[in-house]
Amino acid sequence: MNNSSWTRRRFMQIGTGAALAGAGAKLTLLEPTRLWGASPNVSSSDTVRFASIGTGVRGCELLKASLIVPGIECVAVCDLYDSRHLAAQESVKKNVLATRNYKEILDRKDVDAVIIAVTDHHHRRVFLDACAAGKDIYCEKPMSHTVEDGFAMIEAAQKANRMVQIGSQRVSSILYAKAKEIYDSGRLGDVTFIEAYWDRNSASGAWVYPIPPDASEQTIDWNAFLEDAPKRPFDPVRFFRWRCFSDYGEGLAGDLFVHLISGIHFITGTNTVAERAQSSGGLFRWKDGRDFPDLIDTFYDYPNFRLAVRCNLNNEGGEFIGFYGTKGTMIIKDSTLTYKPQDIRPQPESYSIYGWPEQMRNEYLEKWQADHPLPLSFTADEGVETYTVPTGYSDVSDHQANFFNAVRSRKKTVENEEFGNRAALGCHLANYAYFNKTIATWDGAARKITRG
Numbered sequence: 001m002n003n004s005s006w007t008r009r010r011f012m013q014i015g016t017g018a019a020l021a022g023a024g025a026k027l028t029l030l031e032p033t034r035l036w037g038a039s040p041n042v043s044s045s046d047t048v049r050f051a052s053i054g055t056g057v058r059g060c061e062l063l064k065a066s067l068i069v070p071g072i073e074c075v076a077v078c079d080l081y082d083s084r085h086l087a088a089q090e091s092v093k094k095n096v097l098a099t100r101n102y103k104e105i106l107d108r109k110d111v112d113a114v115i116i117a118v119t120d121h122h123h124r125r126v127f128l129d130a131c132a133a134g135k136d137i138y139c140e141k142p143m144s145h146t147v148e149d150g151f152a153m154i155e156a157a158q159k160a161n162r163m164v165q166i167g168s169q170r171v172s173s174i175l176y177a178k179a180k181e182i183y184d185s186g187r188l189g190d191v192t193f194i195e196a197y198w199d200r201n202s203a204s205g206a207w208v209y210p211i212p213p214d215a216s217e218q219t220i221d222w223n224a225f226l227e228d229a230p231k232r233p234f235d236p237v238r239f240f241r242w243r244c245f246s247d248y249g250e251g252l253a254g255d256l257f258v259h260l261i262s263g264i265h266f267i268t269g270t271n272t273v274a275e276r277a278q279s280s281g282g283l284f285r286w287k288d289g290r291d292f293p294d295l296i297d298t299f300y301d302y303p304n305f306r307l308a309v310r311c312n313l314n315n316e317g318g319e320f321i322g323f324y325g326t327k328g329t330m331i332i333k334d335s336t337l338t339y340k341p342q343d344i345r346p347q348p349e350s351y352s353i354y355g356w357p358e359q360m361r362n363e364y365l366e367k368w369q370a371d372h373p374l375p376l377s378f379t380a381d382e383g384v385e386t387y388t389v390p391t392g393y394s395d396v397s398d399h400q401a402n403f404f405n406a407v408r409s410r411k412k413t414v415e416n417e418e419f420g421n422r423a424a425l426g427c428h429l430a431n432y433a434y435f436n437k438t439i440a441t442w443d444g445a446a447r448k449i450t451r452g
């Protein structure tokens, strides 16, 4: 048999398999069963009464998403900026009590749980006070503003026996549950590399939010906002665009890396902190006085895989996570998940033998075929699979439902304080490496980041 006839026969066999794989490829619309399956009929005595502390963009978004969660009732809202009281009441469609002082909310006996959606530099204080007041806590991501904050928050929650959930909602998403199922099935083989990015190309994406026309020292409690941060005269840019400044936020790492890292930790079942991180990046475009880069790219070492995470505010790339395994590839791109197997059946060498004399090559190929009877075809399992979520699906409501169910059941959430802290440490490692121009190493025993 000469090479060309062998190749044609093999092509036909593989071709049949490929056609089958194509026929097996399918798009599946995932059903949002989790929220509706959770506890649709909650008795009024089991209703969880909650308040939101921080009703800015995220607080209002959470309040709106809470409207479809069964068995809960918002009874109060709190924010340092008065117009956000009205925005919160509009979101929850109720004239609930609104205050600037969150301690008034913590003192109330009818509040079982609080949503903490304040700026990152306030998470620790409000969280600790809520634990002391015996409230369960849904705290927005990133859990901590500093490494020390996270461990203080864990200690407080566990000492006070509080139910905690951190707010990276992808952990409760039906799309991520499917990704975890595929990962756990072993169909990816050994995953040694994971890549994630979240790229945006707009003023809003770069946090250049408009300043509301009524913003003033009369409508905003500026001193309370500063809290322990350096004292400064009233500055609405810092108040509304706080993510740009290290006194209050953590830039791209705290805003976006933490979502990607939380999703990856959830899917891979990772319960360690990355051992090391190296970062590169720069401030190329949004030179408006901010402290943080508009491009950051971090390479993390985990025990079983390496992870590259990037956020770029200079191109519209959307959100992406790729899991690269020895048997297949899984991609999450925005709200679509694709699994693609690799043909890992043994193959004859098809490149270097073209430097051999023809007869030797043909003998090699014949012997190879004799030694490797071909499998008949791919099975349907080996085909490409694509999954997506229904239009209007909200993982935010699912995440809230999981939290409020934990409040009732007293069973820890998946994205509990330890999980949230590990994900937040990923963003602190990235920033430490970037700003100190060094490899950042996690010292778990000392609970700190060190150089090199």
Ligand SMILES: NC(=O)c1ccc[n+]([C@@H]2O[C@H](COP(=O)([O-])OP(=O)(O)OC[C@H]3O[C@@H](n4cnc5c(N)ncnc54)[C@H](O)[C@@H]3O)[C@@H](O)[C@H]2O)c1
Pocket (backbone or CB within 6 Å): 053, 054, 055, 056, 057, 058, 059, 078, 079, 080, 081, 084, 100, 102, 117, 118, 119, 120, 122, 126, 140, 141, 142, 167, 168, 169, 224, 225, 239, 240, 242, 254, 255
């Ligand atoms: N999970 C997500 O997808 C997601 C999305 C956006 C924001 N977030 C997180 O939510 C939090 C809030 O972000 P945002 O976009 O809503 O910011 P924002 O600036 O719109 O709102 C923050 C609000 O917190 C208030 N605040 C700060 N300290 C307070 C205090 N001690 N008492 C009462 N109110 C206080 C401020 O007055 C402000 O109105 C941040 O931690 C952010 O990282 C999460």
